[in-house]
Amino acid sequence: MYFSIFSILLLIGISNGLITSVVLLRSRHNVRSNRFLALAIITLCFLCTKKLWFTSGLWDTPYIRYFPIAGETGAAPMLYFFLLFLFHSNLKFTWKHALHFLPFAVFQLYALVVYFYTLQTQDLTAKDNIAGVLHFVLIKDIEEYLGVLINIIYITLGYKQMRAYRTWLNNTTADSKYPDFNWLWWLFTFSFILGGFLALNHFLNLAFDFNNKYNFQWKAFNLYMAFVAYYLGFVAYKQSHVEVAINQTNDVAPKATTVANQELSQMAQRLESMIAKEKIFLNPTLSLQEVAQLLAVNPRNLSQVINSYFGKSFRELINHYRVEEVKAKLNDENLEKHSILGIALDCGFNSEASFYRIFKKATGMSPSQYKNHQTNQ
Secondary structure, eight states, X not given: OOOOXXXXXXXXXXXXXXXXXXXXXXXXXXXHHHHHHHHHHHHXXXXXXXXXXXXXXXXGSTTTTTOOOOOTTTHHHHHHHHHXXXXXXXXXXXXXXXXXXXXXXXXHHHHHHHHHHHTTOOOHHHHHHHHHHTTHHHHHHHHHHHHHHHHHHHHHHHHHHHHHHHHHHHHHBOOTTSOOOTHHHHHHHHXXXXXXXXXXXXXXXXXXXXXXXXXXXXXXXXXXXXXXXXHHHHHHHHHTTOOOOOOTTSOOOOOOOOSOHHHHHXXXXXXXXXXXXXXXXXXXXXXXXXXXXXXXXXXXXXXXXXXXXXXXOHXXXXXXXXXXXXHHHHTOGGGTTSOXXXXXXXXXXXXXXXXXXXXXXXXXXXXHHHHHHHHHO
């Protein structure tokens, strides 16, 4: 057995992934989504482990030869269900959901059969002969090619879930406790690259017989997969406490409406007047539905008004007024002794992290920098 720099890097990614997976499995928050994320990370770690066995010489150990690991078709559905239950924490897992894991179950069962058949002998050549009779190479090729297709399908489905959540978030609620999950865009980026990397390697093998000539492409792929496992583990540990319990069925995304432009204009004026006079944005859990009820209008029409006349989503509009209120209070000499966070909470924010991020995005400065800048003018 020997370890190269490549093996050590793989081992670092695998170790971090497995440790954070245990943390996720023990978490009492978002139990179902965290479990699926943990299983996805574990699957990626096991796939990296197979390569580690080859490079370290452990594959020539009798009990490790043909060890049953078949995760090529499992990781992507697991990541998809992590997203599904993250955005729909009240959703129940049904037998129809279980069907998504049927390919993974079939290939894993086959891997177990091969492993237990090869346990009949300790001789490596005899093991290879048994695996050949069971068409091991052919089945693994089918599994890997199917894995490419499954990755594309579930990355697409996951992306749609993320877009649906962001649409719901921006056009439905101004409650800053709801996270925007910006880190998930990196997950999609990394997953897309991972799927593309896998497809490219298989194309090179089919078109140019790369597997029999070179090995660097698979080393690079496995290093990248270990990095994805490391990233998922690192970020998931920070996000494991986040919970989202929403119903996205009542989507009020702005759409074309048959309401006359004059009526929409009047609605916009009434909304602007209500925000300025009644300061409804001070309500930290303000929703589009509540504002629509106050104005006695249809929520979808109101969403269209906000989008068309203000050029913002509902969430962006309310946060704009909250930031302006914070700026006004930071400039108020009578409130100099008040903490910045206290002022933010008084202005409708109910999440410290969201407040600092939204304020800096709007002003280009942190609240403290803005306050100092105004003082020095």
